[in-house]
Amino acid sequence: MGLDEEIQELEEEIASTPYNKSTEAHIGRLKSKLAEKKEKLEQQSGSGGGGGYAVEKHGDATVALVGFPSVGKSTLLNALTNAESETGAYEFTTLDVYPGMLKYKGANIQILDVPGLIEGAAGGRGGGKEVLSVVRTADLIVFLVSVFEIEQYDRLREELYKNKIRIDTEPPRVTIRKKAKDGISVNSSVDLDLDEETVKSVLREHGYVNADVTVGEQVDLDRLIDGVMDNREYVPSIVAINKADLIEPDYLPTVEADLEERDIDPEEAIFISAEEEKGLDGLTERIWQELGLIRIYMDKPGRGVDREEPLILRRGDTVDDACEKLGGSFDERFRFARVSGPSAKHDEQQVGRDHELADEDVLRIVARK
Ligand SMILES: Nc1nc2c(ncn2[C@@H]2O[C@H](COP(=O)(O)OP(=O)(O)OP(=O)(O)O)[C@@H](O)[C@H]2O)c(=O)[nH]1
Numbered sequence: 585m586g587l588d589e590e591i592q593e594l595e596e597e598i599a600s601t602p603y604n605k606s607t608e609a610h611i612g613r614l615k616s617k618l619a620e621k622k623e624k625l626e627q628q629s630g631s632g633g634g635g636g637y638a639v640e641k642h643g644d645a646t647v648a649l650v651g652f653p654s655v656g657k658s659t660l661l662n663a664l665t666n667a668e669s670e671t672g673a674y675e676f677t678t679l680d681v682y683p684g685m686l687k688y689k690g691a692n693i694q695i696l697d698v699p700g701l702i703e704g705a706a707g708g709r710g711g712g713k714e715v716l717s718v719v720r721t722a723d724l725i726v727f728l729v730s731v732f733e734i735e736q737y738d739r740l741r742e743e744l745y746k747n748k749i750r751i752d753t754e755p756p757r758v759t760i761r762k763k764a765k766d767g768i769s770v771n772s773s774v775d776l777d778l779d780e781e782t783v784k785s786v787l788r789e790h791g792y793v794n795a796d797v798t799v800g801e802q803v804d805l806d807r808l809i810d811g812v813m814d815n816r817e818y819v820p821s822i823v824a825i826n827k828a829d830l831i832e833p834d835y836l837p838t839v840e841a842d843l844e845e846r847d848i849d850p851e852e853a854i855f856i857s858a859e860e861e862k863g864l865d866g867l868t869e870r871i872w873q874e875l876g877l878i879r880i881y882m883d884k885p886g887r888g889v890d891r892e893e894p895l896i897l898r899r900g901d902t903v904d905d906a907c908e909k910l911g912g913s914f915d916e917r918f919r920f921a922r923v924s925g926p927s928a929k930h931d932e933q934q935v936g937r938d939h940e941l942a943d944e945d946v947l948r949i950v951a952r953k
């Protein structure tokens with residue numbers, strides 16, 4: 585029996601086995617087997633999601649634009665960035681990944697027009713796997729759906745999930761430490777719904793014989809397996825609704841109901857018209873917010889404060905991260921820093937490397953000569 589058939593059989597058995605306490609460990613084993621077989625199949629076909637990026641990462645952050653054909657990805661990319669991505673009133677106009685650079689608040693945000701996700705991944709068109717490797721490494725996914733076809737969102741999420749991309753969720757708090765003997769022991773800081781025996785059988789199925797497992801949250805079987813497999817990517821996302829210029833106001837409640845059905849808050853979704861360049865400022869600001877970028881204005885000796893080209897960091901970054909991004913020899917020569925602005929208690933506050941910076945801080949690094 586080939587891998588394909590084994591996978592199909594496992595999927596059928598999982599689907600036909602009712603889930604309850606007495607079948608839980610069994611289903612756990614089946615799902616684990618299935619995950620391992622899929623991994624193997626991927627390796628055999630030489631298309632593991634990890635290798636070979638179609639596009640190099642550039643700039644301060646990378647955003648992947650995913651959506652069905654003709655939804656307006658290229659139109660949007662062209663409107664937001666300096667890119668010249670081909671657009672057309674027919675499907676499948678773009679078969680590679682097209683990059684563009686969005687300049688916003690002094691940051692360079694790379695936006696990737698990722699076409700062919702649906703056809704590519706399912707039917708081998710347009711280098712689907714390469715396309716997916718690009719999505720896996722993005723800092724943010726923008727789902728672009730047509731205002732008339734909100735249900736496209738389901739397929740997009742499904743396709744990403746199948747390819748080990750987990751949207752809007754943190755990695756499961758599952759840690760495994762191998763040991764030399766004594767079998768598998770399970771520690772949990774929460775009152776786990778899963779039986780200890782289930783957790784153990786899942787681990788065994790993934791090849792562990794002796795290990796300490798710590799589970800720090802209420803996981804279900806799928807999330808437990810994600811934690812064990814350790815090769816899933818966790819990427820945040822936002823939803824943009826394109827072609828909003830085409831609807832009449834009385835159609836809006838229908839769109840909102842479609843969104844709510846998918847647990848998308850209509851207030852959170854961003855309505856745009858890529859073609860008429862409407863709503864793009866709002867979209868850009870949301871991208872900025874979701875990426876968690878912050879601007880640091882460097883106060884350079886003899887040159888004053890540079891507000892034109894801020895140093896771009898992430899929320900939570902420290903003076904140390906600033907030194908690292910600045911490069912040069914700041915690292916060894918660092919004495920202390922002075923910060924004014926939102927993160928400072930007072931102007932010119934003297935701080936050390938571990939001081940956490942905030943958007944629009946002014947930073948001066950005092951270094952040894
Ligand atoms: N009315 C309207 N038409 C749009 C809008 N955005 C894109 N279009 C049109 O939709 C068609 C497809 O747009 P593209 O930007 O090529 O779509 P795409 O998602 O890049 O398509 P593929 O490259 O085939 O995946 C073009 O005719 C666009 O002019 C919009 O906001 N409103």
Ligand SMILES: [Mg+2]
Binds near residue numbers: 658669671
């Ligand atoms: Mg296109």
